[in-house]
Amino acid sequence: MKLYLDLDEIDNIPEAYQKSATDIMRITGLNTGNFAFRHALRHLVSDLDSYKLVNWGNARKLIEQKVKAEKLLISCANWLGFSEADERSNLVRAKVIEDFGAPVVAFGLGAQASSVSQDLELGPNTARLARAISNHSEQVSVRDHFTLTLLQKAGIQNAIVTGCPSNLINQSDDFIKNLSTQAKKSREKSLNFQKFVLGEFSGGNEHSGAVLRKTLGFMNVTNSNYLIQSPVLYPFFLRESDEIPAPYRANKPDGISHERLAGLLKQQVLGFSSIDSWLDFSRTCDLSFGMRIHGNMIPLQAGVPSVLIAHDSRTLGLSDSMAFPRIPLSIFLKTDLLDLPELMYTEFLEQLPLYEDKRQHLKRVFRDYLEANNI
Template identity: 70%
Template sequence: MKIYLDLDEIDSIKTPYVQSSSDIMKITGNNIGNFAFRHALRFLVKEIESYKVVNWGDARRLINEEVRVEKVILSCANWLGFSDADERSNLVRAKIIEDFSAPVVAFGLGAQASNVDEKLEFGPNTARLAKAIAKHSEQISVRDEFTLSLLKKIGIENAIVTGCPSNFINQSSSFIKRLATQAENGRRKKLSLQKFIIGEFSGGNKHSGGVLRRSLEFMKETNSNYLIQSPVLLPFFLNESASVPSPYTANKPKDMSLESLEAILRQQVLGFSSVDAWMDFSRSCDLSFGMRIHGNMIPLQSGVPSVLIAHDSRTLGLSESMSFPKVSLSDFLGAELREIPELMYTQFLNQLPEYEYKRQTLSDTFKKFLSINDV
């Protein structure tokens, strides 16, 4: 048996209309954007359908039943964290990988930290997980140089930087050309005729509130859709709660009433239960920007110019590993509202050649990685 060790649902939610917000978060791993990562493996691993999707609980059952497992695929994401919760989760993961004692193919392993600090060290369970993956892998795909450096500190040498697998969802040979054309066409339109995607703000940064406030101001003046991924706004979006969440009330523009804020959120917030649906909507838009990698990657892979608002070392590290087009926090917060689209188009077009070059380089890296791991 070959298994794909992950959550039960890879890139879509079955019967989403009967699922509560808490159900949706449980199914997606607390972030709908996680689906982008997993969806990408359909395009990277040709034989992915021959792998049985197994969750971590069922994995332990297979071990107890002594079922022989030939190979394990892992879509890892931000497993290498530094919290007590990460330590608990990683002990479970490490034991399962050790007990399977089967070849592992690990995609996109990432270190999750609020800042890049050379003094950071993994906790014992997180280090144990990393070493278990390394021991059973020919080579590990990691998302950025920061993760690579931390793995080297604990003696792991068989890792290579690949960026995020979601960077390769779009396999069209005209992908980059279409992006350039879309950006040029979009910037020529009147502001009133443009349709924007704004990615959900990412909390935990001292500038998060400022970005949210600026985004709400922009939403008030433009044809914008605010795409959510996390638990914060989901209960309100699904009519489970009548109250606007506190991060939004606390960071609303001074000249915006609570009633106006609620109206904007009711009318302009969208959420999707599958990557395909998210991408299908995205292609109808002109421009995407926001604080989240996957919130921008999905529109980008749909052929829509997308720009990351670079706000912390974690996000910046991943964006730099892929040369994902970005704009500085100060430039975004300092721009006049009507200047924001032109700022984004300009930055996107200026950085697109580097993104194209880096994407091709990472594509070659992924091909070698897959060959080395015999998938």
């Protein structure tokens, strides 16, 4: 039996209209953007449907029933964290992999920390998980060089940097050409005839509140939709609560009333329960920008010029490994609201050739990785 260890759903939530905010966050692993790299495996693993999808709890039950696994396919996330919660979760994962003892093919293992200090070391359970994956793999796909360095420090030498699988969702031969054409076309439109998709702010940076404040200000003066992925705004979005979450109240732009803020959030916030619908909506937009890698990756794969506001080790690492178009957080904050689109188009077009070169390289890396792991 070949097993795919993951969430209960790969890239969509069945009957999502009946699900609560809590249900949606549970099913998606507390972030709807998690569906992006899982969806990408449909394009990378041609026989994905031949794998039995099981969550980690059910995998433990299979072990207790002495079910033998022929191969374990794992789409990873930013599991290599440094919190007590990460240590608890990674002990469970490590034991499952060890007890199955089957060959492992892992995609996109990533580390996440508030800094990229050279002094960082993986916790004991997290290091155990990394070694369990490594010991049962020909190679290990990791998202960035920060993750690679941490694994090498832990004695793991068979990791390779692949970026995120979601980078390869769009398989069109004209993908880059169409992105360039779209960026130039949209750039010529007046602001009133442009439609923007803005990624949800991400906490954890000392300037996160300032980014949110500026994003809300941009929403107030443009045709924008704000795409949410995390639990913060979901209850308000689904009308389970009329209370505007604290980060949004605290970062309300000057000159915008509480009522106006509530109206912006009611009218311009969107959330998606499937990657197909997210991609389909995104293609109607002219430009995407924001702090979240998948919040920008999905529009990019739909053919929309997209720019990341890089702000932490994970987004910096991922944007480096894939050459994803980006601007520094400091530049975003000091640019006037109505000058932001021109800045984004300029940076996107300047960085697009490097992104194309890197993407072609990563395609070859993934091809070799799949062959090395007999996929």
